Amino acid sequence: MRCGDFKESYLEDEKIFQTLFVKFWLVLLAAGLILLPAIANEYILYVANLIGIAIIGAVGLNLLTGCTGQISLGHAAFVGVGGYTTAVLITKVGMPFWFAMPMGGLASAAVGLVIGIPSLRVKGLYLCIATLAAQFILEWIFVHWEAVTHGIRGINVPPPQLGSMVFDTERSFYYITLLLVVVGVGFARNILRTKWGRAFVAIRDRDLAAEMMGINLFRYKLAAFAVSSFYAGIAGGLWVSFIKVVTPEHFPFSLSIEYLAMIIVGGLGSILGSIFGAIFMVVVPEMLNVIASASRDLFPTMGKHFIPMKEVVFGTLIVLFLVFEPHGLAEIWHRIKNFFTLWPFSY
Amino acid sequence: MRSKVCWLAILFVIPGLMLGGPAGPVSASDVIKVGAVQPITGRFAFAGGNISAGLKDALMMANEAGGIDGKKIEYIMEDGQYKLDVATAAFKRIMTRDNPLIMYGESTGLGKAMGPEIMNRYKILYSSTSFSGELADAKANPFVFVPGPTxxxxxxxxxxxxxxxxxxxxxxxxxxxxxxxxxxxxxxxxxxxxxxxxxxxxxxxxxxxxxxxxxxxxxxxxxxxxxxxxxxxxxxxxxxxxxxxxxxxxxxxxxxxxxxxxxxxxxxxxxxxxxxxxxPYNFWWMEDVPMIQKIQTYTKKNYPDVKFRPNSYMQGFATGLIFVECLKRAAKAGDLTGEGLVKALQSIKDMDTGGLTAPLTWKDNKFPVAxxxxxxxxxxxxxxxxxxxxxx
Known part of the structure; x- marks a missing residue:
């Protein structure tokens, strides 16, 4: 019977897969995720794809905001840059999706670098406003640079292709999303264990102290912006190829807020938190939709009042989280895990 | 510990219900399903409820008149909130769960986003709240039509x-x-x-x-x-x-x-x-029009509280009339499929809508008269x- 983990070195403490149990459950999870398309219907897979895309975006934002402490209100615009770059490269240059999407990530990272420059001078609320400006400037470009973005009409994006295989259904696209989520989450988890990750955290905790320890603020703050925007760009490229169309309406300011909410609900500075947050923010509205539709059949006259209530329910859930669980879903998960690790002799 | 249990319940039980919820029996060949994603809440809510009511009433009136070849029409509606992502999800949910023959959408954006899939994958007749010219293109979107002029x-x-x-x-x-x-x-x-x-x-x-x-x-x-x-x-x-x-x-x-x-x-x-x-539609107060009289009688009977219906209702209603006409023609031709409905749509000429609109004639996936x-x-x-x- 297990009664806790005993570690003898820091190296062991930094291990990602710490125990046999963790490995066992992860293998089970991986098997479950791979087999999901065999049992789930198109709608579930559609939601699964959305969750995957949200996870990639949220992990990126968490690296910047949760780990490095640089609040960004322009994340949706970075997602947009990636989405548009991918769409334009596919449709105008004829580049295959497999190259266009990483290029979208790089383009977004480049824009992120530029937007990140004010972070060297301004902090906190002031940086918030600087990134907010970026959101509106980029949104304006999406609408008005008609020669490239086709303005408000947007661009239709063909589905990815590999040889004769076309990834045009939720089922086939799911595997692309899954692969990228695994790679993206793995990379983010690892970056936190390196010199870079520690530099990020040091900057978040006290940037002056970090600088005195020899951390180059210029380099690491911009690096955080670039990495975060790269994730956003990948999420954007994936998203537009999945829904097969890109218009400026896809990247509103509210999406930036939604991403922030994801990492706050999930847990700031935690990769696992980003995943939980993304799942939460995608699944809860969908669930409320389903409940709203179902309740309409049971109480036909109630429908008119219940459907608009969805936003209220959603908002209340978020407030409850902030009040009762400020460390987010990741913290709940840790508590549950710890409880079961020592169960039934928890004392 | 109790709070933990509560959270667990929220996190796992409800998604479980959701996974298990929608998968109902789909067969039932004695009903014809018409799905709709309507902007019941959100920016377009002022029209969404009325459009939905109009569409539903037209279909239900057809049911009262005997249905399509004895089959009843079922109207399935979900809220799309006039947000593209919510609407797309609702669209896919209806397609997966109910597999309807006809879909109605809430915005130009939804029609454009779903266009390729409607043509290549779902093959269903589609119309929407939008009068956008891009959606009335018989070549690019043969399954999509605009219920009036663009x-x-x-x-x-x-x-x-x-x-x-x-x-x-x-x-x-x-x-x-x-x-x-x-x-x-x-x-x-x-x-x-x-x-x-x-x-x-x-x-x-x-x-x-x-x-x-x-x-x-x-x-x-x-x-x-x-x-x-x-x-x-x-x-x-x-x-x-x-x-x-x-x-x-x-x-x-x-x-x-x-x-x-x-x-x-x-x-x-x-x-x-x-x-x-x-x-393109006559207004509620034009009481000398036979179809308006019919709508007023129906409304008085079924919704005694409703004293007025705006033109968005008439739009939904007219779309419903076109849907019913297509279904009747397709059923008569024995081809009650998406392709059959498109053929039926293209064959519409001088269709009588009881004066709600001018006699309708299909022209390049629209009805350009107003x-x-x-x-x-x-x-x-x-x-x-x-x-x-x-x-x-």
């Missing part, structure tokens, strides 16, 4: 009317910086040239804009005699008209379908004097200013 056609009808009333008149367009606003503009510019009208100004404003002074000054400087609005519902139409009147301008104002609502007249009050609009209406300020209603007009 915005471009409406502009054509208005411009034709202007050209008759005052040849060579000075015209200006006032549109919003959205897809909805910009859709007909390129066509309308061409139309001005063809009709030899003088397009003097194009003003752009945001939906709901408060300050439109610079645009109004431009209209005054260019001395526009006719201004056509597109892409707004209420704001800033009232402000523009008020400021123009304050400047002493005698400009005539016009609007397309969404600018021909009673809601706008109520808002404008006396400013509505001389306001004109284009609408009337011009003029505001009656005292009664706060629109009255016909022309007969049914068609654009070639």
């Amino acid at each position: 915005y471009a056609d409406m502009f054509g009808i208005l411009l034709k009317y202007i050209a008759q009333e005052k040849p060579g008149a000075k015209v200006a367009f006032f549109y919003s910086d959205t897809e909805f606003g910009k859709d007909p503009i390129p066509y309308a510019r061409e139309m001005c040239k063809t009709l030899k009208l003088d397009l003097v100004a194009e003003a752009v404003a945001q939906v709901g804009a408060v300050d439109v002074t610079s645009q109004v000054l431009d209209l005054k400087r260019k001395n526009a005699e006719y201004v056509i609005f597109q892409g707004f519902v209420i704001a800033p139409v009232a402000t523009v008209i008020k400021q123009c009147r304050d400047f002493g301008m005698k400009t005539k104002f016009m609007g397309t379908f969404w600018g021909t609502t009673k809601m706008l007249l109520d808002e404008l009050g006396p400013l509505a004097e001389g306001y004109m609009g284009v609408n 009337k011009i209406w003029k505001a009656n300020v005292e009664k706060k209603i629109f009255e016909p200013a022309s007969d049914w007009m068609t654009v070639e």
Whole structure:
């Protein structure tokens, strides 16, 4: 019977897969995720794809905001840059999706670098406003640079292709999303264990102290912006190829807020938190939709009042989280895990 | 520990219900399913509920009249909130769960986003709240149709009317910086040239804009005699008209379908004097029209509280009539599939809608016929200013 983990070195403490149990459950999870398309219907897979895309975006934002402490209100615009770059490269240059999407990530990272420059001078609320400006400037470009973005009409994006295989259904696209989520989450988890990750955290905790320890603020703050925007760009490229169309309406300011909410609900500075947050923010509205539709059949006259209530329910859930669980879903998960690790002799 | 249990319940049990919930039996070949994603909440909510009610009533009236070949029509509706991601999810949910033969969508964006999949994968008949020209393209979107004229056609009808009333008149367009606003503009510019009208100004404003002074000054400087609005519902139409009147301008104002609502007249009050609009459907107050009488009787019986239905209801209702006609024709031909419905749609010629619209004839996935209406300020209603007009 297990009664806790005993570690003898820091190296062991930094291990990602710490125990046999963790490995066992992860293998089970991986098997479950791979087999999901065999049992789930198109709608579930559609939601699964959305969750995957949200996870990639949220992990990126968490690296910047949760780990490095640089609040960004322009994340949706970075997602947009990636989405548009991918769409334009596919449709105008004829580049295959497999190259266009990483290029979208790089383009977004480049824009992120530029937007990140004010972070060297301004902090906190002031940086918030600087990134907010970026959101509106980029949104304006999406609408008005008609020669490239086709303005408000947007661009239709063909589905990815590999040889004769076309990834045009939720089922086939799911595997692309899954692969990228695994790679993206793995990379983010690892970056936190390196010199870079520690530099990020040091900057978040006290940037002056970090600088005195020899951390180059210029380099690491911009690096955080670039990495975060790269994730956003990948999420954007994936998203537009999945829904097969890109218009400026896809990247509103509210999406930036939604991403922030994801990492706050999930847990700031935690990769696992980003995943939980993304799942939460995608699944809860969908669930409320389903409940709203179902309740309409049971109480036909109630429908008119219940459907608009969805936003209220959603908002209340978020407030409850902030009040009762400020460390987010990741913290709940840790508590549950710890409880079961020592169960039934928890004392 | 108790709170933990609560959280666990929230996190796992409800998604479980959701996974298990929607997967019901799909067969039941004695019903014909019509799905709809409607903007019940969100920016377009003022119309969503009415459109949905209109569509549903048309289908239910067909059921009362015996259904399609003895089969009943089932109407399945979900809220799309006028947000593309929510609407797409709702669309996919309905397609997966219910597999309907016909779908109705809430926005131009949804139609465009789902277009390729409707054509290549789902193969269902599709119509929507949108009068966008991009959706009425028999080649690119054979399964998608517009239940009336497109915005471009409406502009054509208005411009034709202007050209008759005052040849060579000075015209200006006032549109919003959205897809909805910009859709007909390129066509309308061409139309001005063809009709030899003088397009003097194009003003752009945001939906709901408060300050439109610079645009109004431009209209005054260019001395526009006719201004056509597109892409707004209420704001800033009232402000523009008020400021123009304050400047002493005698400009005539016009609007397309969404600018021909009673809601706008109520808002404008006396400013509505001389306001004109284009609408392919007759209004609720035209009690001499047989289909309007039928709608009023049906409403009185089923919704005793409802005293008025706006033109968005009529749009939903007319779409429902077209759906039913397509279903009847397809059932008669023994081909009750998406392809069969498209064939039926294309065969529609001089379809009688009981006077709700002009006799409908399919033309390139739309029905390009409408009337011009003029505001009656005292009664706060629109009255016909022309007969049914068609654009070639």
